[in-house]
Amino acid sequence: xxxxxxxxxxxxxxxxxxxxxxxxxxxxxxxxxxxxxxxxxxxxxxxxxxxxxxxxxxxxxxxxxxxxxxxxxxxxxxxxxxxxxxxxxxxxxxxxxxxxxxxxxxxxxxxxxxxxxxxxxxxxxxxxxxxxxxxxxxxxxxxxxxxxxxxxxxxxxxxxxxxxxxxxxxxxxxxxxxxxxxxxxxxxxxxxxxxxxxxxxxxxxxxxxxxxxxxxxxxxxxxxxxxxxxxxxxxxxxxxxxxxxxxxxxxxxxxxxxxxxxxxxx
Numbered sequence: 001x002x003x004x005x006x007x008x009x010x011x012x013x014x015x016x017x018x019x020x021x022x023x024x025x026x027x028x029x030x031x032x033x034x035x036x037x038x039x040x041x042x043x044x045x046x047x048x049x050x051x052x053x054x055x056x057x058x059x060x061x062x063x064x065x066x067x068x069x070x071x072x073x074x075x076x077x078x079x080x081x082x083x084x085x086x087x088x089x090x091x092x093x094x095x096x097x098x099x100x101x102x103x104x105x106x107x108x109x110x111x112x113x114x115x116x117x118x119x120x121x122x123x124x125x126x127x128x129x130x131x132x133x134x135x136x137x138x139x140x141x142x143x144x145x146x147x148x149x150x151x152x153x154x155x156x157x158x159x160x161x162x163x164x165x166x167x168x169x170x171x172x173x174x175x176x177x178x179x180x181x182x183x184x185x186x187x188x189x190x191x192x193x194x195x196x197x198x199x200x201x202x203x204x205x206x207x208x209x210x211x212x213x214x215x216x217x218x219x220x221x222x223x224x225x226x227x228x229x230x231x232x233x234x235x236x237x238x239x240x241x242x243x244x245x246x247x248x249x250x251x252x253x254x255x256x257x258x259x260x261x262x263x264x265x266x
Contacts, residue, residue, distance in 0.1 A: 001027075003266040007044070007257035008077035011205040011236035015256050018236040019205040021077040022047040024261075025087070032060075032067065038261065040064045045200045046074040050082065050096075057082070059096040059103070065199030068174070069099040069146070072114060072207010072238075072249055079105035079112050080253040111239075114207065114249040118242065119144040120215035133167035134178065144212045147193075148173045152180045155190050159231045169196040177209045179216070187229040187237065189217045205236035207249050214240040214247045 005024050012018025022042040026049055039047035039062035046068070051058045059078060061071040075096060082088040094105040104115045121142030130150070131137055140151040148171070152158050158180045168176060175195035182190045191213055193206040203209075210228055217240075218224050224242045229235065239250030260266075 001266065002260040002263060004258070004260050005038075005042075006077075006081050006255055006259075007042075008080055008253050008255050010073035010076040010080070010253045011207065011230075011238055011251035012254060013236070013252070015254060017234050018251075018253070019073040019203065019234065020044050020256070021071075021074040023074070023078050023081045024049050025081065025085070026051040035060065036062050036067065038062075038265070041265070045203045046071045048074040048078045050078045052087075053097060056095040056097050059098045063195075063199045067099075068198065070116070070208045070211075072116065072210065073205055073251075075103060075105065075114055076112055076207060076249075076251055076253050079114075081255070083107060083112075084255060108250065111250050111252050116208070116211050116247050116249055118215050118245050118247045119146065119208075119211040120219075121147075121149040121212050127171055127173075129167060130171055130176075132164070133171055134161065134163045134176070136161055136163075136178075142212075142216070143173070146173070147175045147177050147209060147212060149177045149179065149212050149216060152178060155180045155183050155231075158190050158192055161192060163194060165194070165196045165201050168194055171197075174198055175200075175203070175206070175209070177206075177212060179213060181217075181220070182229065184229065186227070188221060188223075188226045189213065190229050190231045192231055202232055204232040204234040205230040205238065207238065207251070210238050210240050210249055211247045214242045218242040
């Protein structure tokens with residue numbers, strides 16, 4: 001039986017902005033090797049696989065190369081599809097069981113709000129080769145156990161950064177978040193996210209990175225409600241609200257493609 005599949009632009013202000021994710025809503029358990037093959041075929045930064053489990057949903061995320069423990073934009077895309085195709089009503093929250101525990105999503109007008117764990121970074125000595133790989137001098141370097149967070153001196157440096165991706169691949173972290181305070185009144189900080197070690201050279205808009213960016217900038221700016229802009233080529237805004245050990249991530253999404261995997265691929 002053909003498998004429906006959707007492509008959704010998440011944290012998007014319109015079609016072909018934000019971060020694209022593929023979403024498969026599964027009727028049965030699937031082999032992880034099949035999921036990884038589908039993600040490689042889709043060749044997006046993440047493909048999400050959602051399956052009903054009682055009143056909750058099992059959710060897994062794969063890059064073209066590996067399964068990951070946390071992904072924001074593909075969670076937003078998954079919730080968007082469940083609401084759009086009627087598997088969830090607008091007033092119902094989406095409850096996802098994941099490798100990072102229980103994550104929830106809810107509708108808020110035209111947006112969706114994700115409830116994620118806070119992952120604040122702690123300051124570390126810059127890893128060997130980091131500055132050379134980034135081709136920039138960090139002002140501050142931290143780690144949250146998964147990603148490195150690197151503060152640069154200005155928004156312009158973040159926007160114009162051209163890292164050596166081969167060298168960055170040798171830095172031991174899932175990804176490298178590069179950030180600076182923003183000069184733009186529409187947002188509080190800017191960021192970019194590089195993850196060549198897991199097959200994503202630069203991610204367009206990274207929800208999970210904002211679980212580190214939120215608490216980092218909330219402490220720096222002494223405010224718990226913030227707006228971040230991820231300054232990739234596609235770009236996208238992420239609303240952030242820090243609530244103790246949780247972070248709300250707010251964004252919009254739209255479906256740009258509906259199709260199905262043929263019998264030979266499903």
